[in-house]
Amino acid sequence: MKIVFLDADTLGNDVDLSAFEQLGEVVKYPSTSPEELPGRIGDADVLIVNKVPVNEKTMSSARNLKLVCVTATGTNNLDKEYLDDKGIEWRNVAGYSTESVAQHTFALLFYLMEGLRDYDDYVRDGHYIQSPIFTHFGKSFHELTGLTWGILGLGAIGRRVADIAGLFGANVIYCSASGAPKQEGYQQVDFDTLLSCSDILSIHAPLNVHTEGIMDAAAFRKMKPSAILLNLGRGPIIREADLAAALNAGEISAAGLDVLCTEPMSAASPFLTVKDRNRLLITPHIAWAAVEARQRLADIVAGQIRDFFS
Numbered sequence: 001m002k003i004v005f006l007d008a009d010t011l012g013n014d015v016d017l018s019a020f021e022q023l024g025e026v027v028k029y030p031s032t033s034p035e036e037l038p039g040r041i042g043d044a045d046v047l048i049v050n051k052v053p054v055n056e057k058t059m060s061s062a063r064n065l066k067l068v069c070v071t072a073t074g075t076n077n078l079d080k081e082y083l084d085d086k087g088i089e090w091r092n093v094a095g096y097s098t099e100s101v102a103q104h105t106f107a108l109l110f111y112l113m114e115g116l117r118d119y120d121d122y123v124r125d126g127h128y129i130q131s132p133i134f135t136h137f138g139k140s141f142h143e144l145t146g147l148t149w150g151i152l153g154l155g156a157i158g159r160r161v162a163d164i165a166g167l168f169g170a171n172v173i174y175c176s177a178s179g180a181p182k183q184e185g186y187q188q189v190d191f192d193t194l195l196s197c198s199d200i201l202s203i204h205a206p207l208n209v210h211t212e213g214i215m216d217a218a219a220f221r222k223m224k225p226s227a228i229l230l231n232l233g234r235g236p237i238i239r240e241a242d243l244a245a246a247l248n249a250g251e252i253s254a255a256g257l258d259v260l261c262t263e264p265m266s267a268a269s270p271f272l273t274v275k276d277r278n279r280l281l282i283t284p285h286i287a288w289a290a291v292e293a294r295q296r297l298a299d300i301v302a303g304q305i306r307d308f309f310s
Helices: 037-041 080-086 098-113 116-124 156-167 191-197 217-222 240-249 291-309
Strands: 002-005 025-028 046-049 067-070 089-091 148-152 171-175 200-203 228-231 254-257 280-282
Touching: 067 291, 080 089, 089 291, 098 116, 098 156, 098 200, 098 228, 098 254, 098 280, 098 291, 148 156, 148 191, 156 171, 156 200, 171 191, 191 217, 217 240, 240 254
Parallel strands: 002 025, 002 046, 046 067, 067 089, 148 171, 148 200, 200 228, 228 254, 254 280
Antiparallel strands: none
């Protein structure tokens, strides 16, 4: 069996991939351009991809291909109809990053909520050395206890965030954009209530017809001026130009984003127009990527290949 990683750099270089060596010949490419594909997939039995498109045009030279494994939950890069026609099976991975994404959600929140950038700068710039008192009240912040935490999308990650927020004493509410039935143990509200009542609003929903562009100018106008928005779902759930305008107008307090409409970030991103850097924190799609989560992901994919051929 020949296993080919087409964009191995998307797993990082700090995870153990030795389980794949026990299954057959393994070839790892850091990344693969469309021009490089034909020479790399001709005799592959298994392709392991993250973002590489898999369709008739890209896979026409794959003579032995039996299985495509996606090192992610999303499968937008797969032409499933083509794979079905060719008798090629595919696998994706779900549930590997719940703890990592939940943890990063709170990292984004506390960085924004407690003004950590300002306080770090205050110390690094030498102002604390000159302080006449032991503390500094440059930026006010509040306890999470008693605040309302709203969640858009109550899947596994949304529930984990809800449970942790509850431990901090937050009042948790959630909305299902698709109108799914109420989940026991959690307070469901409509979308307008979610917007108007949330002090923190975190997005953990998938991208679909119900969620695409749902966070637009009208939505931001319904939110509290003190609210913090966090997006750890998918970039296009938010209309980015509308969010940039809302931040500049003070319609919401701040936003923490781990996902964008275009990744890597576009040089024309409207977020580059946000005037106050303290209102916006963007991380480069890393919420899923704790070492443990990536190792879990790799182990699951190796298990999928083992099971398929056994």
